[in-house]
Amino acid sequence: MNESARIYDVIVIGGGPVGENVAERARAAGLSAVIVERELLGGECSFWACDPSKALLRPVVARADASRIPGLDPAVAGPLDVDAVLAHRDKMSSYWKDEDQVDWLDSVSVDLVRGHGRLTGPKQVAVQTPEGDTVALTARHAVAVSTGTRAALPPIPGLDTVRPWTSREATSADKVPGRLAVVGGGVVAVEMATAWQALGSQVTMLVLENSLLERMEPFAGELVADGLREAGVDIRFNTTVSSLTRDNNAHSAHSANSANGESGASGEIRITLSDGGQLTADEILLATGRAPQTRDLGLETVGLTPGDWLTVDDTFxxxxxxGGWLYAVGDVNRRALMTHQGKYQARIAGAAIGARANRQPLDTTPWGTHVATADHTAVPQVVFTTPEVAAVGLTSREAEHSGRPIKTVDYNLAHVAGAHQYGEDYRGHARMLVDTDRNTVVGITFAGPGVGELVHSATIAVAGEVPLDRLWHAVPAFPTLGEIWLRLLETYRG
Structure with missing residues (x-):
């Protein structure tokens, strides 16, 4: 085993989009930087989350949109071409190879050390490479942890014997299971139920709560549930799994894979529910939350608890x-578990690291260069189901708990002229929350076909704290879904 030592201004542990952005911003500030990555450079988002999941979902949403347009029904009503969809998913995931990411890293002059990195003390990181060597890294200024999260699996008896899907398997599987059980009711659960049902799987959702998308406005979960049921998904609310077994001696006869028509060879999964009922599936997806990737990171060497989320200030x-040398950026700090928000945090953190290293003053005023105000006020999200959901800022429940003087404005999206361009039987809803003291929008949620493209205008309104009197002069083009802004403002004015 060989050992080597290197010194950099900044060490980044974790080479997903967040880590890449921290390192690139540090380099832009004139600092040397290295990324430590034990898997593929580009991380979860590029290979097992955002890119592959949206590649699976886009044909589903496009078919649903097209099926409502008169004259297109015969062309789009048939089943999806599974082979083509999976092939496109593979291409969008770069066939699980990261050469392009490495080329980009080279172009911004950031070094890469492949292997498992662990803290060994303040500003010290040891990397065990795949070849068995050890690389000892020392940071002059900062170490940034951007290791993200892993699937949090519930303690179900028999779980370790059934080889369950997590989000990784759900986005990278090369066969369509004939019967898929999805445990959970959040974003991963509803998106993957949408995708695999459309690809031919018989999907059953087992949801602990009494609604979907519990953290969003209730109408959003209701519309998504309606869409899933209409597609053929069996949704069972207030349901828990008490045990699991897989019959490894039985071959399933329920493969829906149009590529080769083979039967599943891994055996049926028998799911026992808390009410004594039973369900049989070919695969089971556990979409039951996320946990931080900090179990084997050497946190104990600097006085932290392995496996914990890392609590940060607004400069991360x-x-x-x-001493201010350790940063935690992205999902690992639990502030907003979304790639785009993590990249925003990375831009803030990288700039703050650069300013501190160069002995420059930090701008930590609200909305300043070195403070992540948006984490608290303007986090956007899109759920790529049929219908879509888009939201930013507070929900009505959160607004109520905040104690602010809030007026809630609701409007039926089907009454907007632009909705008619999406075809017949458009169903959707919009809700705007107005802080009546400040006369600004503090939260907005849209649910309906095409609403994902509305989220950035909403984000600008919330993050920019644009007064409603000024929004009145932002004229929406006709006929687009953007006209919902005019209708919400008219409704608010009364």
């Missing part, structure tokens, strides 16, 4: 560490 310094 870990608050429990003296």
């Amino acid at each position: 310094q870990v608050t429990a560490i003296d």
Whole structure:
């Protein structure tokens, strides 16, 4: 085993989009930087989450949109071409190879060390490479942890014997299971139920709560549930799984894979529910939350607890560490578990690291260069189901808990002229939350076909704290879904 030592201004542990952006921003500030990555450079988003999941979902949403347009029904009503969809998914995931990502890293002059990185003390990281070598890294200024999250699996008896799907398997599977059980009711659960049902799987959702998308406005979950049921998904609310077994001696006769028509060879999964009922599936997806990737990171060597989320300030310094050298950016700090928000955090953190290293003053005023105000006020999200859901800022429940003086404005999206361009039987809803003291929008949620393209205008309104009197002069083009802004403002004015 060989050992080597290197010194950089900034060490980034984790080479997903967040880590890449931290390193690139540090380089832009004139600092040397290295990324430590144990899997594929580009991380979860590029290979097992955002890119492959949206590649699976886009044909589903496009078919649903087209099926409502008169004259197109015969061309789009048939089943999806599974082979073509999966092939496109593979291409969008770069066939699980990261050469393009490595080329980009080279272009911004950031070094890469492949292997498992662990803290060994303040500003010290040891990397075990795939070849068995050890690379000892020292940071002059900062170490940034951007290791993201992993699937959090519930303690179900028999779980370790059934080889369940997590989000990784759900986005990279090369066969369509004949029967898929989805445990959970959040974003991963509803998106993957949408995708695999459309690809030919018989999907059953087992949801602990009494609604889908519990963290969003209730109408959003209701519309998504309606869409899933109409597609053929069996949704069972207030349901828990008490045990699992897989019959490894039985071959399933329920493969829906149009590529080769083979039967599944891994055996049926028998699911026992808490009410004594039973369900049989070929695969089971556990979409039951996320946990931080910090179990084997050497946190104990700097006084932190392995496996914990890392609490940070608004410049992403870990608050429990003296000296301000340790940063935690992206999902690992639990502030907003979305790639785009993590990349926003990375831009803030990278700039803050650069300013501190260069002994420049930090701009930490609200909405300043070195503070992540949007994490608290303007986090956008899109759920790519049929119908779509788009939201930013507070929900009505969160607004109520905040104690602000809020007026809720609701409008039926089907009454907007632009909705008619999406075909017949458009169903959708919009809700705007107005802080009546400040006369600004603090939250908005859209649910309906095509609403994903509305989220950025909503984000600008919330993040920019645009007064409603000024929004009145932002004229929406006719006939587009954007006209919902005019209708919401008219309704608010009364």
